Amino acid sequence: MIKDELRRGIIHENPILVLALGLCPSLAVSTSLQNGFGMGMAATFVLACSNVIISSMRRIIPDKVRIPCFIVVIAAFVTMVQLIMKAYLPALDKQLGIFVPLIVVNCIILGRAEAFASKNSISKSLVDGIVIGLGFTFSLCILSIIREILGSNKLLGLKFFPGYEPMTIFILAPGGFFTIAFVMAVVRYLGNRRKGA
Amino acid sequence: MESFASLIGISVSAIFISNFVLSRFLGLCPFLGVSKKISSAVGMGMAVIFVMVIASGFTWIINRFVLLRFDVEFLRTIVFILVIAALVQLVEMALQKYSPALYEALGIFLPLITTNCAVLGVALINTEINPITGLQFTFFETIVNGTMSGVGFMLALVLMAGLREKLELSNTPEILEGLPISFITAGLMALAFLGFAGLNFFA
Amino acid sequence: MIDIIKLSFMLTIISVAAALLIAFTNLKTRDRIHEQQQVAQQNALEQVVPSGMSINECNGENPPCPQQYWIAQDGTDTVFIFKIINKGYSGNITYFVGTDRNGSIEGMSILEQSETPGLGSRTQEEISDKYFWNGLFSKKETGKSWFSQQFKGINLNEQINIEKSVGEWHKLGMEEKEKLISDNAVTAITGATISTQAVVNGIQDQARSYLKAIQESNDDQG
Numbered sequence: 001m002i003k004d005e006l007r008r009g010i011i012h013e014n015p016i017l018v019l020a021l022g023l024c025p026s027l028a029v030s031t032s033l034q035n036g037f038g039m040g041m042a043a044t045f046v047l048a049c050s051n052v053i054i055s056s057m058r059r060i061i062p063d064k065v066r067i068p069c070f071i072v073v074i075a076a077f078v079t080m081v082q083l084i085m086k087a088y089l090p091a092l093d094k095q096l097g098i099f100v101p102l103i104v105v106n107c108i109i110l111g112r113a114e115a116f117a118s119k120n121s122i123s124k125s126l127v128d129g130i131v132i133g134l135g136f137t138f139s140l141c142i143l144s145i146i147r148e149i150l151g152s153n154k155l156l157g158l159k160f161f162p163g164y165e166p167m168t169i170f171i172l173a174p175g176g177f178f179t180i181a182f183v184m185a186v187v188r189y190l191g192n193r194r195k196g197a
Numbered sequence: 198m199e200s201f202a203s204l205i206g207i208s209v210s211a212i213f214i215s216n217f218v219l220s221r222f223l224g225l226c227p228f229l230g231v232s233k234k235i236s237s238a239v240g241m242g243m244a245v246i247f248v249m250v251i252a253s254g255f256t257w258i259i260n261r262f263v264l265l266r267f268d269v270e271f272l273r274t275i276v277f278i279l280v281i282a283a284l285v286q287l288v289e290m291a292l293q294k295y296s297p298a299l300y301e302a303l304g305i306f307l308p309l310i311t312t313n314c315a316v317l318g319v320a321l322i323n324t325e326i327n328p329i330t331g332l333q334f335t336f337f338e339t340i341v342n343g344t345m346s347g348v349g350f351m352l353a354l355v356l357m358a359g360l361r362e363k364l365e366l367s368n369t370p371e372i373l374e375g376l377p378i379s380f381i382t383a384g385l386m387a388l389a390f391l392g393f394a395g396l397n398f399f400a
Numbered sequence: 401m402i403d404i405i406k407l408s409f410m411l412t413i414i415s416v417a418a419a420l421l422i423a424f425t426n427l428k429t430r431d432r433i434h435e436q437q438q439v440a441q442q443n444a445l446e447q448v449v450p451s452g453m454s455i456n457e458c459n460g461e462n463p464p465c466p467q468q469y470w471i472a473q474d475g476t477d478t479v480f481i482f483k484i485i486n487k488g489y490s491g492n493i494t495y496f497v498g499t500d501r502n503g504s505i506e507g508m509s510i511l512e513q514s515e516t517p518g519l520g521s522r523t524q525e526e527i528s529d530k531y532f533w534n535g536l537f538s539k540k541e542t543g544k545s546w547f548s549q550q551f552k553g554i555n556l557n558e559q560i561n562i563e564k565s566v567g568e569w570h571k572l573g574m575e576e577k578e579k580l581i582s583d584n585a586v587t588a589i590t591g592a593t594i595s596t597q598a599v600v601n602g603i604q605d606q607a608r609s610y611l612k613a614i615q616e617s618n619d620d621q622g
Contacts, residue, residue, distance in 0.1 A: 020229070020376055024314045028222035031517040061414075065407050068282055069414050071311075075275035076418035080425045083271060087432035090440060097514065098321045101274040105314040107226055151518060158532040168591060171518025173220050174391060177384030181377040188372045215490065271426040275418060325514075331487035 009131030015108045016139040016180075017187045022108040025099045026140050027176040033156055036144030038092045040137025042085065042100065044130065046077045047109050051117040051129035053077075058118045070113045071104065078103045108136060139183075146179050147171060204341050206329040211345035213393040217315050218353040219386055220394075224315030228354055229379055231306070233365075238358035242351025244306040246344060248288060249319050252281050253343025256320040257336055277320050282311045319346045356386060441511060445470060447544050448498035448507035449479050467610060472498065479506045482610045486602030488513060489520045489594045495548075497607045501615065503557035505603075508548040513595075520595030523547045527570045546570035547589060547596075553581045556608050560600050561585035564593065 015021045022043075029039045053073050054061075061069045082100045085093040093100060103109065112132055117125040149160050151170030169175045217223045224245070231241040256277050264270050289307045292300040310316055323339045326332065334342065360382050369378050445455050453472040470481040481498040491514040498506040515521045524545050550569040554560055563585040566576060572587070580586065588596040 021226070023225040023229070024222050027225065057414075060410070062407050062410055065411050067311075068279070068411060071278055071282060072275065072411075072414050072418045075278050076421050079271060079274050079422045082274065083422075083425050083429045083433070087429040087436060090433075090436045094512070094514075095517075098318060098325075101321055102223075102314045102317060104274055104278050105312045105317050107312060110312055154528075155532045157526070158528050158530050160532050162531070168518050169388075172387075172391060172516070173222065174384045174387040176222065177380045177387055181373070181380035181384065184380065185372045185377045188377070192372065271422055272419060275415075275422065279415070326491045328487065328490045331492055 005127055005131045006134065009128075009133075009135035010138050011135075013132065014135045014139055014187075015132055016136060016143075017184055020184075021111060022106045022136060023180075025102060025106060026136075026143060027173075027180060029096055029099050030140055030143040030147055030176065030179075031151070031171050032095075032148045032154075033141060033144045034092070035095050036140040037137065038085075038089065039096055039099065040133070040140040042081045042096075043103055043106060043109070043136055044133025045081055046074065046103055047112060047133040047136075048126055048129035049077045050074045050109060051112060051125040052122055054113045054117040055120060055122045055125035061118075066118065067110075067114075070110060070118075074109055074113070075104045108132065142183060143176075143179055146183070147175060150179075151175055200335075200337075203327075203329050204338065207327070207338055207342050208345040209393075209396065210329060211342055212349040212352060213390060214396060216349045216353055216390050216393075217318070217346050218350055219383065219390045221318070223318040224313050224350055227306075227309060227313055227315075228350075228357060228383070229376065231309075232354055232357040232361055232379075235355060235358045235362065237306075238354045239351070240302050241306045241309075242347070242354050244303040244310060245313065245315060245350050246347030247303070248281075248285055248307070248310050249316055249343045249347040249350075250340060251284055251288065252316050252320055253323055253339045254336070255280055255284060257323055257334070257339040260324050273321075273324070278311075278317060281316055281320065285311045315346070315350055319343050322346075353386065357383065360386075444496050444509045444511040445481060447509040447548070448472075448481050448496045450474070450506070453477075453479065455481070467606075469610060469614075470496075480611060480614060482607045483511075484602040484606045486598050486606070488598040489515050489592070491515075493523070493595070493598055493602070495599065495602070497551075497556070497603055499556055499607065499611055503555050503608070503611055505551045505554045505556055507544075508551040508599075508603075509544060510548060510599075515592065515595050519589065519592040522589050522592065523595055523599065547599075550577075550580065550586045551603075554586065555584055556603050556611070558584050560604060562588050562593070562596055562600060564588045 013019060016023065016026050025039055025043070030036045050070070050073050054070055057069075078101060081103070082093070085100060112128060116128050120128070145155065147170045148154055150167055151172075152168070153160050153164050153166040167175075170179065211217075215221055218225065218228045227241055227245070232238050259276060259280060260273065264273055264276065285307055289300075292303065319342065323334050323342060327334045327338060357379075361379060364378060364382065373381070449455065449472040453474040455470050455472045457470050458468070467482065469483070472479040472481060477500070479498045479500060481496050483494065483496055485492050485494045487493075492512075493510065493515070494512040495508060495510045497508050500506060510524050513521060513523055515523065525547065526544070527546050546569055561583060563580060563583070564587075566572060566580075566587060568590060569577065569580070569587040572580070586596070586600065
């Protein structure tokens with residue numbers, strides 16, 4: 001059961017690599033594993049919390065103003081995360097910069113609120129939030145690992161390959177686009193092969 | 198005169214050097230979603246410029262005269278997103294009533310803009326330090342930054358749409374079809390835009 | 401009409417609840433955030449001077465200086481530390497520079513910057529000589545960034561040169577590093593000349609005049 005859910009979030013409905021949602025933060029902060037993981041965790045927290053609250057209020061939120069209501073709930077949790085990060089992980093907060101408040105407009109979170117939490121029970125929504133959040137974190141980590149190793153020859157700030165001259169372009173904007181294109185193509189290739197087999 | 202130079206600096210910086218899409222990674226969803234045809238790219242670009250200018254102005258006023266004055270900066274995210282959502286709704290209603298032709302052209306893009314991170318992004322960037330002057334943004338600089346960031350977004354979007362129209366006709370390996378090849382194209386564009394980083398407006 | 405009132409009522413309730421939640425979090429984290437800023441500043445200050453020196457804040461009256469600064473003392477050695485804010489490539493760079501009476505730089509450390517990741521933000525990059533597979537669980541080193549290390553021994557009263565042709569400081573040998581100091585030069589970060597220039601300019605324009613103000617007042621006192 002848990003295994004199926006995890007597989008759904010990380011593989012079949014992977015928000016970045018399969019559904020292509022939440023692309024802005026995933027390209028902007030995946031310059032190092034630390035940043036990517038921190039961003040993923042922050043988004044997972046917001047996603048799980050907002051899913052629970054929205055699901056618990058799904059019967060009292062009027063249909064006409066549901067989107068503004070969702071946004072308010074999400075924004076509240078994002079600000080919470082932002083303040084907590086500033087207080088306990090100030091270095092990470094500096095690195096992520098405006099992409100912490102921009103979690104508000106991450107289409108994954110609003111998308112799950114609209115498509116899942118507003119129609120399902122609280123416990124289901126909680127699981128959905130965590131699973132999709134983990135899928136987001138997982139793909140962010142993959143992107144960050146590739147970019148950090150190729151672009152600065154480091155992983156978590158420690159040297160990686162002996163005698164390798166890093167290609168800074170992978171840390172810069174173009175490298176972000178190339179990396180995600182490559183990872184998406186690999187995911188699609190693996191998916192095709194499974195279908196064929 | 199000083200301020201005129203700074204306005205030019207802000208414009209060039211917003212359009213080319215730190216292009217919203219290709220260098221700051223803001224507004225990628227519409228960049229990939231609405232760039233299949235040049236005509237819709239132009240429509241989306243116009244709508245974004247429109248909303249960005251209005252949102253920049255309003256959020257600057259609210260930030261300066263409400264959030265900073267009453268020391269409630271921690272409410273910034275929630276206030277900004279609500280203001281943007283309300284503005285988009287108002288613009289949509291106003292256009293529908295007073296300019297049906299424009300509404301026809303931009304209408305379908307407007308609802309998408311609330312959750313476009315480029316709009317909230319420009320509002321948040323306007324609260325930071327202006328990299329050209331090293332000071333806070335003034336109201337006029339905010340408006341210019343909003344407009345030019347929108348122009349930069351539209352430029353990237355239209356260029357991308359032009360490239361994708363050609364890509365449709367080309368022979369792409371199956372696993373690269375659709376998004377991956379678009380990302381590679383965007384990466385090459387970003388590479389070209391990286392060249393603008395050498396423009397030195399800062400020294 | 402009833403409908404509109406109901407909708408706005410609902411939206412208002414949710415907004416107020418959200419604002420209360422945020423205000424509560426703010427109340428709980430405010431002190432801690434302030435404390436973190438103090439800690440970051442203290443760490444940056446300590447990196448400027450040799451360890452063990454006590455650092456005291458001066459309000460800028462005795463000796464007078466146009467800006468707040470810090471004095472670190474250890475026996476007869478005195479280091480003046482200035483806080484410098486200068487415009488970088490994207491936003492301001494804030495950093496500390498410590499110097500002795502003659503203008504010889506004791507240390508430099510970056511407190512805050514928002515430069516491009518992979519380029520200008522490497523002003524804060526620490527070079528680790530440990531590899532990922534054997535260094536991951538060992539204690540994290542809190543060394544200084546290579547970029548700031550190269551400022552030690554540079555004289556800020558003379559023109560500070562930026563050397564772009566020899567490569568980055570952390571890759572150079574002992575001899576080349578000594579030659580840089582005798583040339584009063586620092587190496588630029590590859591691809592981030594503007595950020596390098598901003599740091600150097602800040603030292604030349606601001607720290608130099610602050611130090612001069614202090615020296616003059618000392619001369620006056622005899």
